[in-house]
Amino acid sequence: MIPAAFEYYRPQDMAGVFAILQEHGDDARVMAGGHSLIPMMKLRMADVPHLIDLQDVGGMSDVTIVSHEVRIGAMVTQADIIDNTELTAVVPILREAALQIADPQVRYMGTVGGNIANGDPGNDMPGLMQCMDATFTLVGPNGERGVQARDFYEAAYITAREDDEILTAVTIPLHSGGYAYEKQKRKIGDYATAAAAVQITKDNGSCASAAIAMTNLSDTPVYSEAAGVALVGGTLDDTSLKASVAAMLNDIDPTEDNRGPIAFKKHVAGVILRRAIERAWSRT
């Protein structure tokens, strides 16, 4: 559990980050909280000759709330999310999800940006961001662009982010209605056996809109548009819940691991989604 030798950089601004990235190309990587990258380096599964720590780069630790959206800097930690009462008041699902990530020690270091940008299918924030239709801000040497969370993930650890880009912030539109983040895991600190993020709105007693995303059930987070559509217009009776679950199961592609075989994961995914929908609906 000892990494290969590497150079450690702690630039003070984004220009400094890009200078190092340009000089070393693929041999350089940026690090936010380090709780995914450092273990991989210690296992010598990630070879990073030039490690760029983003801690001293300013401007990425703010949470800004305006009338229709919130903007969260990439270096905001999970603990910051949990402690931020103003943020919880407008986007309560963030806190509900953050409390289910890893353990308190990891949450003091682990960041929103790192969780999102790493592209690990086990991470909780990517599915959550897809559910909320967030936009990721990517800054590169040639400027800034936005990518929808729902378009960002291509395969495990492969995302729309270019190697010379930094994910600096996420922007989340404010939602009305009910929400839930439901996660089954083996123990504290574990990745999800299955997790579901649900945002739902009600109009005249029936479902007006629903957004559903699943975590750790494919090599990417899965935004299941069909699962949401299956609920719209209904009163969330057993038939529509079953239709939503069936649609979701059609979109996921879990693999067997120590958490269990595929049949189990699909079953649990269905149960978890159903519970998430019911809890979200009860909060509308």
Added chain:
Amino acid sequence: MKDEVTREERIDNLKGMGCSRKRVEDARFTQGKGNYVDDIKLDGMLFGDFVRSPYAHARIKSIDTAAALKVPGVLAVLTAADLEPLGLHWMPTLAGDKQMVLADGKVLFQGQEVAYVVAEDRYAAADGIEAVEVDYEELTVLVNPFESLQSDIILREDLVAEDGSIPAGAHGPRKHHNHIFTWDAGDKLPTEEVIANAEVVAEESMYYHRTHPCPLETCGCVASMDKVNGKLTLWGTFQAPHAIRTVVSLISGIEEHNIRVVSPDIGGGFGNKVGAYPGYVCSVVASIVTGKPVKWIEDRMDNLMTTAFARDYHMTGKISATKDGKITGLKCHVTADHGGFDACADPTKFPAGFMNICTGSYDIPTAYLEVDGVYTNKAPGGVSYRCSFRVTEAVYFIERMIEVLAIELNMDSAELRRINFIKKEQFPYTAALGWEYDSGDYHTAWDKALKTVDYDGLRAEQTKRVEDFKAGKTRTLMGIGLSFFTEIVGAGPVKNCDILGLGMFDSCEIRIHPTGSAIARLGTISQGQGHATTFAQILASEIGLPADSITVEEGDTDTAPYGLGTYGSRSTPVAGAATAMAGRKIRAKAQMIAAYLLEVHDNDVEFDVDRFIVKGAPEKFKTMKEIAFAAYNQAIPGIEPGLEAVSYYDPPNMTYPFGAYVCVMDIDVDTGVTEIRRFYALDDCGTRINPMIIEGQVHGGLTEALAVALGQEIAYDDMGNCKTGTLMDFFLPTAWEVPNYETDFTVTPSPHHPIGAKGVGESPHVGGVPCFSNAVQDAFRPFGNRHTNMPHDHWRIWKMANELGLHD
């Protein structure tokens, strides 16, 4: 002593036995001031670490160390070829087998030690490991012991004669080249006859999965050879420092007086730190070669994947009874998977440990046990993870067989236990498999437990829950787990217990200082059990000096008396007895001194709490503090100066702690998630020395029991790859996963132990595992579950429900 101090106050001041004295160790542990092996830093110290095999079974065609030796900071790379001239490329195991120190031509399990890189620091060692090139030729892997026993593939060519015959092993004839031993106990034919003619027979096969003790501190050592005075010092995570000293002497040829073994603070052992590991041997050799101290510390993956595992027992049982439920016979066969080398840590004559305690707490007139040990391509070990030698397996077996028999009889299993318990008046009780149980009062404990939890009320609630479930009103089932266990601890009497020929006595040496304080040294070593606290309490009560004035020291073989160490709950039964006996020697001499000082005959004084008083005249007394000073400043005719004693205690019998546990669990049928609503643990460990420490031990043992029952395992794929090498996949419960425990007790003192204590550290693990497992299985009993193997993690519970047709 002032008159206003009452006798009760004098007792309280001692903080002796029965007092929940706070642990004296915790001041340093809670402040980060402990001194663990990895805290040891010596001038010029080097670091060693292993190149490990990625394959579970492979021939080694070549090892090229040239590139590694060019890595900056790397000083040497040892291979089997380097150790062979010293005769150290193999080492003896505690089980009478031998084990490769470094791969000698082949590897037998994933993670096996192949080469040892010595470097100036850890980082250079890690880089050096990357640069060693090993050319492997993969061989067919055997991970299933039943297949191994049928296979033509020879795992251990060193154990097959040139003519192809199979020489006997350390424990008798071997049936196959991958077979290690057959060991049996009891009467085979009479047992088979009883079962064949019984009114009711229940039969079941069960697998007690492989797991690992996983102490928080991994294994490690620092070896330092002083070439000037010829003395080797070895600090390490040793649960038995004296035995390690003897082993090191035997295999290295260094005379024992020139070896000093020190166990500093140890961060948990649970059996993992009993055996000898290649890291110790290589570090010693590296220190001899380089003349510098060499440190070796495992990382977590090394520890989980290569150091001693526990369990891995495939057990088949038959239990017979009358139709009224009176048990008449028990038969058990075990296929024991020992991995690539037989490195079990058991007393020599017991290659399956005390598995022959598997008749449990029940009066079973006829029984037979047979165990076959088998080699496979898995890591060696087979230690007693928080239990006395294989007792966890034995108790799990019988407590599951009882449940299966209850199903066969359509009877409540609490009642089935009650009518079969050994009765109070039957003790001392000789079991069908040979052990003599020293004492017990099972019915009292069982009745107290069932009453406390309102057992009948729980069953009524469960019946209602099943109705609701069937009516579609709930998807949560309720399980009531019962277990009643009898441990066999305190190994043990020298007449039948030894390790490598070393009798399993233990020892205590006491020196009373002139001012009335003392130091006691023991042959055991605490790994978190709180010996420095509890042994001082034993002495306080025995010699009348305050526990706070008594230092307890263990772990340094240059100063401590010889002992066999700490495992199998043996410290209190054996070293605790030695402590009491040494204390009584002190008291006997103190009595003579007191009589002299009081100018009466020896028999005219008697001990009273913290002093000797003249019989019938308690106002005439000498305190132990006064007596201690007199021992050093007065010339007393016929009595040597000083006040010291030593005792080597050979226990006349084992001790037999017991307990009654109940677990109430709610199980989500759809997700397999369990929630422990209640856990009640009644322990009878005989005389209770420190109730607070007992409770702490019970909490710890139950937590490890929960782990094993609900998910903790060492699992391999078909290629022999370990699938559970990190704490992501190896379940180590945190405070989050642990329920509240209710502890309770009865007290049935051991009749042969000087203070009646029996040991408690492992009881909760032994009794806890079947209790958690029984709770899961009980929840599904109304739907047809008979037996399902552990671990009961989410997906396996889901699978139970699925196979019973409880999902849509």
